[in-house]
Amino acid sequence: MEDIIIGVVALAAVLLFFLYQKPKTKRYKLPPGPSPLPVIGNLLQLQKLNPQRFFAGWAKKYGPILSYRIGSRTMVVISSAELAKELLKTQDVNFADRPPHRGHEFISYGRRDMALNHYTPYYREIRKMGMNHLFSPTRVATFKHVREEEARRMMDKINKAADKSEVVDISELMLTFTNSVVCRQAFGKKYNEDGEEMKRFIKILYGTQSVLGKIFFSDFFPYCGFLDDLSGLTAYMKECFERQDTYIQEVVNETLDPKRVKPETESMIDLLMGIYKEQPFASEFTVDNVKAVILVSINMF
Template sequence: MTALLLFLLALPLLCFVLQSCRKKHRAMPIPPGPPGLPFIGNLHQLLDNSTPHLYQWQLSKKYGPLMTLQLGFKLTLVVSSAKMAKEALKTHNLEFASRPLLLGQQKLSYNGLDVVFAPYNDYWREMRKICVVNLFNSKRVQSFHSIREVEVSRMINKIANHASASKLTNLSELTLSLTSAIICRIAFGKSYDDEGAEKSKFHSLLEEAESVLGSFFKSDHFPFMRWVDRLTGQSTRLEKFFKELDLFYQEIIDEHLDDESAKSGQEDITDVLLHLQKDGTLAIDIKFDHIKVVLMDIFIAGTETSVASLVWTMTELLKKLGAMKRAQEEVRNKLGKKGFADES
């Protein structure tokens, strides 16, 4: 009750600060945008909308391919055309290279130590170099070819079994199983595809990570309102999940350290990172936290993005049967040359 009274007393001052910020922005040439409410700006228009992407597309028809939204204390630029996107991402890429510092993303990335959420600077360039040269070079990617082939064959067999039994196939679940199996074997050296507690734990971590990264923290738009995130339990949830995820990464690292002397065979991404840590010749002093954030990028970004791409690709193919037929023929021809024509 005391906190609420203090907030109400401070509200006029906060509105004055926000108004001053808006006047400062008006002094600069900024794109137009829809009018917002005092203090919260346009936040209510996005949070109360189940399809914010369609809503912003509709706004772009009125305000143009470049428009601004006032999200609390954050002035946000919305780009809605290919031409303007090229200007932002190519012509003026240095100005737009860094991501905004959001609470959930910063926490899970160990304060921006990874490649995805680190600001564009010398550190980011060095981390990107480590990933490109040591982890994702063509030779390394090709070395995992057999893993991809085996897992894709398993998926095809599952689909064939469903078809034989006249069962519906849940494409989202199937592609999630495929991508998580491939990524886990490549990055962690183990698979969570089998039924049981480990698979359930893996998928629950993935779902919670996506939820936390997409959560709305009040302090992201109103820096003075961290107490609200604590009051609602969001900060506690974020801290608890971060500890679970950190323990998950640490267990993977410990398993690799324990098995290192006895291991003979294909290296996974964790092995490579541990060897780079011992090497000591890099511009960055690799710590366990650096290894964990690279695993996080692969674990979270690699899984969900691949699933979304596959599901939407299949959705578009189902709407265009001619393209679907050509794709089927191309796949069958390639599989036929390798002796897998029956599985297509």
Template sequence: MSIPLLIALSLIIFVFLLAQRRRKSTASRKLRHPPGPPGLPFFGNVLQYDPSNLHLRLAKLSDKYGPLMSMTLVGKPMIIISSARVAKEALKHNDLAFSSRPSFICSRKLTYNNSGIAFSPYTEYWREMRKMAVLRLFTLKQVNSFRPAREEEVARMVKEISRRADAHQPVNINETAMSLSSSMICRFALGEEVR
């Protein structure tokens, strides 16, 4: 191994260890998180997940770390609750602490700093927007005004399923339901059919 490569490798390892030590010292000054499995820098615990058996993996982890544990996903801390008693305590008695949404960069950029009803945090502003939406948008009159469009889209879906059944072709229900819901949303939002 050449000397410059050895020096560069030593420097990288030194900087990494220094960053780890600094991170641990600043983390100890912050709020304490519940126990949880250690994760990798930046990635956290994301590489430890198996999406097909996630519930089994979380059950094993809760046996080891308890009903309340913390994990990190790409730098974002998460709290995992795996007990009905702890969930009731968190969601019923501390509901205001858990009622808001996380803030993401993409949602802030797309919705003018989370000013829309879907992404804004749980505040007085959000409650007013929700009240306005319920009073103006989700009234029986407004919902009934979209009835012909809903009936037309459902009839189109049933016709497509019937056509495929007559041709002995398989029907992907997930794809069909997704197509129905997206075409309805586009039709309601844009006022015209989108194909």
């Protein structure tokens, strides 16, 4: 009994420490919003209805800019076109940072990608590289024949199914089309649609997207990271990362092989490995950087 009492007192002391410790940085006044509960904030309120319905109700009550809290993270909601323009256009640099996400941090090799990164000199360099080389109009045009070829293959399937009066699953066909285009543009690989390599690639792609969409306890309650372990989220994240890293490393090794037959059109992995060899940036551009950037690229298609 004494051990239980001591444990409860210790837990209460820890909670009080987090609640009442003085902030080390200057705190600015937040926009108005619903009063949060200790520790969990407004979490229970958001569970009752769709968040957008709650935000609409709160906007009527608190105005076009409001704040709420979940765990240790404070959110600000904008509900007017004028404020949205101010935030996203006029002051976009001040709001260009991205909040931490444990899954993204792990999957992107420590935030080495160009999508959900902090607004740092490295981010500016990598974003400029992406706009000038990976996603420029000229670059997109070089893969026009790939998209056209895959589109013809898809239409041939539809025509054959129509001749036999068979049912066509358009969603499945579009998924196959997208995956085939991504493989050829990103890695210069042309897989059999029903082959094991394509199935492996799709499993990796879906695993990565799944991890990026997960909600981790530790992102909102840093002192409850063990709940990610207990729920299996940490193990799932590591499993997806291992599959992803193994596959991309194999592609990198193939790209570095001097005996390799290069694709007709330079793939994204070829371009990135060329940048890796040249090292044109002020920041070091490692193989992990290549992996992180190519990972984001295939998820942006």
